[in-house]
Amino acid sequence: MxxxxxxxxxxxxxxxxxxxxxxxxxxxMELITTRALQPGQHLVESELxxxxxxSRQPVREALQRLNTExxxxxxxxxxxxxxxxxxxxADQLLTVRTLLEAEAARxxxxxxxxxxxxxxxxxxxxxxxxxxxxxxxxxxxxxxxxHAKVMELAGNAVLAELAAQVDRxxxxxxTPIARQRGRQSWIEHRELIAAIAARDEQRATAVMRQHTxxxxxxxxxxxx
Numbered sequence: 001m002x003x004x005x006x007x008x009x010x011x012x013x014x015x016x017x018x019x020x021x022x023x024x025x026x027x028x029m030e031l032i033t034t035r036a037l038q039p040g041q042h043l044v045e046s047e048l049x050x051x052x053x054x055s056r057q058p059v060r061e062a063l064q065r066l067n068t069e070x071x072x073x074x075x076x077x078x079x080x081x082x083x084x085x086x087x088x089x090a091d092q093l094l095t096v097r098t099l100l101e102a103e104a105a106r107x108x109x110x111x112x113x114x115x116x117x118x119x120x121x122x123x124x125x126x127x128x129x130x131x132x133x134x135x136x137x138x139x140x141x142x143x144x145x146x147h148a149k150v151m152e153l154a155g156n157a158v159l160a161e162l163a164a165q166v167d168r169x170x171x172x173x174x175t176p177i178a179r180q181r182g183r184q185s186w187i188e189h190r191e192l193i194a195a196i197a198a199r200d201e202q203r204a205t206a207v208m209r210q211h212t213x214x215x216x217x218x219x220x221x222x223x224x
Contacts, residue, residue: 105208
């Protein structure tokens with residue numbers, strides 16, 4: 001265990017080539033969205049630089065960018081800390097997610113072919129296996145892939161672009177409740193696949209709306 005509380009082996013390897021500051025940014029973003037770096041955790045530039053094998057300058061630049069985007073809080077005389085989202089922030093983000101995902105489900109029901117539906121079924125099967133194995137990281141990643149595939153099948157590039165902007169924050173909010181959501185989440189995914197396969201746009205919209213609203217409710221209830 002590192003002094004910052006980062007699990008051994010959790011630090012991603014920096015991909016090359018590309019500007020170093022961008023690679024450091026992506027590495028820190030991944031650690032934050034997967035909650036390897038927890039909300040409220042103090043981020044020490046020198047320690048992060050050591051873990052990533054870089055100088056402090058690209059770490060400082062990455063932290064400034066993450067601060068601008070709302071992932072990190074820079075506090076005078078205290079340093080950098082992973083942002084702690086408020087309930088209002090989570091509610092606003094997850095509400096927007098429901099709107100985007102519900103429309104994507106409707107369009108997927110109208111447009112998806114058998115090959116796309118087969119991919120959804122395979123992702124669902126993998127997600128169920130991850131739940132059975134209590135592999136939360138895999139379940140979170142597969143959940144993101146499942147929803148991204150529905151968005152792809154919707155066939156609306158603008159909708160997909162908007163969804164991509166909130167995807168990482170959705171993962172951030174979903175991770176702490178992934179185990180609690182467990183198999184029920186994948187049961188709901190199965191219901192969605194059935195609606196899409198039946199080309200039932202109304203049903204697909206309703207299932208997705210209920211599915212995403214359940215995640216939002218569970219996030220708010222997680223500590224109550």
